[in-house]
Amino acid sequence: MTKKQEYTDDYPDKTLYLPGPTEVREDVIDAMAQPMFGHRMDRMTDLYTTIVEDTKEFLDTEQDVIVLTASGTEFWEATTLNLVDEKMLVPTSGAFSERQANVADRLGKTVDRIEYDWGEAVKPDDIRDALEADDYDAVGVVMNETSTGVRNPVEEIGDLLGEYPDTYFVVDAISCLGGDYIDIEAHNIDAIFTSTQKAFAMPPGLAVCTVSEAAYERELASESSSWYGGFQRCLDYYDRKGQTHSTPAIPVMLAYRTQMKHMLDEGHHERDQRHQEMAEYTRDWAREHFGLFPEEGYESQTVTCVENTRGIDVADTVEQVNEQYDMVFSSGYGDLSEESFRIGHMGEHDVESIEALTDAIEDVAGL
Missing domain, CATH: 3.90.1150.10 (Aspartate Aminotransferase, domain 1)
Structure with missing residues (x-):
């Protein structure tokens, strides 16, 4: 024990x-040491709408953005529950892509894997072959395989998925978003997510996900979805209130606001x-x-x-x-x-x- x-x-x-x-900037750490306030106060609306809209500006995306108190792991679960009714394709080439597939397994989905040796990258032609052979609700790809240092060609995979509009594209960019530019809309990405403690250089505790309109509509038509990370639940509450549906980690969001301003200044x-x-x-x-x-x-x-x-x-x-x-x-x-x-x-x-x-x-x- x-x-x-x-x-x-x-x-x-x-x-x-x-x-x-x-590493986290000193002023970002200092930002967390502010008096506490209620998560249903106007001050919270000011804070949350600032970080959401600043994130959209930084990522240069028109997609909706969710900033949720969680690790990035939450969006493995949420995107799977929100977008996959039955079947998902996940190429595995390291510990974290294998874990993404395992999460979908545990959620009761049928998961087909394209297995690569650790250190190898996912090949778009293999994705195409799988899509030609079977129908999938979604394809999940780890953009940056942290266990092996592999950067998978998600742009090429996304371009390919443009030919399969009924299959949604989910990208785990936990260890690279904010430090490796990607044009989200141009490459047909329906959901891409990260954690704040990686390339965003913020304290741990928040997960960030963009959501395409098609992915949002897909969840509306689904018979089941994530409660905590549901696209509709998160985004509709934001549209109505400019806040989060559940109590957020306010100090970390204060740090987020400060760091995102630095990120916008840099570009x-x-x-x-x-x-x-x-x-x-x-x-x-x-x-x-x-x-x-x-x-x-x-x-x-x-x-x-x-x-x-x-x-x-x-x-x-x-x-x-x-x-x-x-x-x-x-x-x-x-x-x-x-x-x-x-x-x-x-x-x-x-x-x-x-x-x-x-x-x-x-x-x-x-x-």
Whole structure:
């Protein structure tokens, strides 16, 4: 049985280079320390409508936006319940795409998988073959497979799905939205969602999802849907009241407001460019000293999964960088814990801050 480990206030500050959560600006953290107010007050309407409409502006989308107190996992459940009556297609190429398929299984849906080896990317032609062979209510794709550092070609998949208007396109962009630009409407995406602690560089606690008009209408015609994450329930309440249907995490929404203003000031395309530069630096460094785990040409823009070609002790290297430099990065995911390690270059990091980490790794690993 797990025993209590008393939380204290004397932990050293660590710089986070994880696949999430990531570093948060000081003024964003400070924004949470405001007096509490009621979630049915006018002040809440001002706050919630601000973050929703600012998010639409940042993402350059006309789709509806839901900001819900939850982790991104909520929208695995909600999009499946809202859009899938019977059958869903989910290509699996890592831990999180497998988990998306497992969620649909547990919700009683029939799930067909297109299985890839970890490190491989989803191929649009395989999606087409599956759609030609059977009918699906929805296709669910993980845009950024955090476990392997693979960035799947969701734009090409979305373009393909434009030929199948009765099949809805659901994109898990939890570890990349806000750090990897995507034109949502241009690529026929019906729902794309993320968590705030990743490339948005906010504290954990909120999940964000865009919803197409077609997806909203689909849920209206469905015999069942998610209660907490139902599109109609969330969006109709917003239209009537400008608030959330259930009590929200107000302090985190205050942080969201502050950070989204920073994101708007930077601009989505400029933020995308900064993430490209960090990704290119990290990949070049990885190729020089180790190798890259993801399939060539499909590398993530926010998380680099480095293949441990030198056979270093990954767990010890992670620990020593933590102890000596107060920097935290991640070992490989699951069975890849010693075969790889992962560097999160997302949110408010830049090339200079990523270089500080790679210098630390070189020192500890004796490179």
